[in-house]
Amino acid sequence: MSTQRLWLRCEKKEFERRTAITPTTAKKLIDAGFEISVERDSQRIFKDEEYEAAGCTLVEHNSWPSAPVDVPIIGLKELPVSEDPLPHTHIQFAHCYKQQGGWSKVLARFHKGHGTLYDLEFLTDDQGRRVAAFGYHAGFAGSAAGALALAAERAGKPLGQLEPFENEDAMVEGVRQALGGSAKGLKVIVIGALGRCGRGAVDLFRKVGVEEDDIMKWDMAETAKGGPFPEILEADIFVNCIYLATPIPPFMTHEQVKVAGKERRLRVVVDVSCDTTNPHNPIPIYSVNTTFAKPTVPVEVGCGNPPLAMVSIDHLPTLLPREASEQFSTNLLPSLLELPQRESARVWVEAEKLFKTKLSEAVAVEGL
Ligand SMILES: NC(=O)c1ccc[n+]([C@@H]2O[C@H](COP(=O)([O-])OP(=O)(O)OC[C@H]3O[C@@H](n4cnc5c(N)ncnc54)[C@H](O)[C@@H]3O)[C@@H](O)[C@H]2O)c1
Incomplete structure (x- = not known):
């Protein structure tokens, strides 16, 4: 099986210093055989060098749009508003499943690019509890x-x-x-x-x-x-x-x-x-x-x-960006370790099912 790659993008939301992958989690993923690219980001509470020391490859700030399309992109908060198609798999909080303002336009980007969204708010365990929360x-x-x-x-x-x-x-x-x-x-x-x-x-x-x-x-x-x-x-x-x-x-x-x-x-x-x-x-x-x-x-x-x-x-x-990220990332780790089996791992299968339901609602609303 080929190596699982993962790309940690920078955060563009003002004041957001937290991250979904800390250097500690990155190291554990690398030890499990992952290859991790990390965008340089001076806003993030963890320094670029901390990721480098953990074995990650540093890449240019905000360069994820040119990442290979088969590499999942992980971030925390929503992407800046745009109409650009999204061809990648994105793991993030997207705030577009509860009909929030602009929800169907966000999902339309995935439809246009044939990308997938795994929304962090809706990754749940077999009891229906969120796997990671702040x-x-x-x-x-x-x-x-x-x-x-x-x-x-x-x-x-x-x-x-x-x-x-x-x-x-x-x-x-x-x-x-x-x-x-x-x-x-x-x-x-x-x-x-x-x-x-x-x-x-x-x-x-x-x-x-x-x-x-x-x-x-x-x-x-x-x-x-x-x-x-x-x-x-x-x-x-x-x-x-x-x-x-x-x-x-x-x-x-x-x-x-x-x-x-x-x-x-x-x-x-x-x-x-x-x-x-x-x-x-x-x-x-x-x-x-x-x-x-x-x-x-x-x-x-x-x-x-x-x-x-x-x-x-x-x-x-x-x-409290450091500790909040550390706890969130630690709780997310078991699910991330299942990413290579996401076609069959329950947490990802369920998240994809939900995405597809929301996507079809958005497609209807947007008349696509
Ligand atoms: N402001 C922020 O930055 C921020 C960040 C994270 C979460 N939140 C919000 O905080 C809220 C709580 O989140 P959580 O993760 O702690 O939820 P949780 O489910 O872990 O805990 C909620 C608690 O509220 C109790 N509760 C519910 N209804 C009650 C009532 N009528 N009287 C007394 N207790 C009641 C439940 O029994 C439970 O113990 C959510 O609305 C969440 O969106 C806000």
Whole structure:
């Protein structure tokens, strides 16, 4: 059998420093007989030399369109908008299977080029669970952003621009310092605490020193009675990490915030789930996603009441590009090792089936 080749492309999405293949994963693939080409990319958190040291071949930045068509191209985020046909197999998050804006045009490119898309969001194991996801670090970084917003509020100013941290320790230290050396005395609530994001959110609070009894960890059992919940207003920070699958009553409301008046302890809400535009958003107190440049928006709280800041950034793991990539890539590795058998390996067969279904929907919509 011929050697399996794989081509790691650069990322073109602004601020995206993460990658689907880290030097550690690349080395493991090479040890298993893969040949890996890596596009030079100064945006990526891992240095080109780290890939070279792992045995990869460095190739020119953004040169994948001229790669041999039988070499799968792996990247993380969507490609820049274009109408160019895509003849290769692409492994990436393409955000075009849930009828997102422009979805059929993205798929039309594969139709025109006879290429294939394996969308990373839809690679699942035999239990239907995603093989790799970024949730843990989204929650971890979300709690950090929330704690930094609280520290800024205590200092009487809004939180300034957030930059990616070199690693988890640097983030934990940065949060501790912002809080004046310790997070002791802080009271927080995480809803969806048993999920990927929720576990990360709880871990950040533990690492910065919030006492275990002061971290309210709620999941399905605690919210079963239905909101709104007064307990949320009794914490300093509320981090929402639920996976919203069906409509539920809101966890908190504007009305509740106004009625609490000056008695409210809550100062920061972080919506990691970011169901911002969903009509059933369980935190209907805001309507925009915030950004690294401007991480918070003020919530309308009623005249004379203490402020309430909202964080709703939808790409939080980017704040921890190294660890987030390392974990994602490690989880993806077993599936990548099955790439040479992708005609029969369940994970790839299922992903291709889904691609073909979505492709035919797009072809109908585009009238191709
Ligand atoms: N903001 C970001 O950057 C970012 C990054 C990754 C994921 N996300 C989003 O975060 C959300 C959670 O993702 P995940 O991977 O952690 O999901 P997950 O399935 O691992 O966990 C979700 C948790 O929410 C709980 N839950 C669901 N409904 C609930 C309810 N009504 N009350 C209490 N708990 C409830 C579940 O029991 C589960 O424990 C998703 O919407 C995902 O898209 C956001």
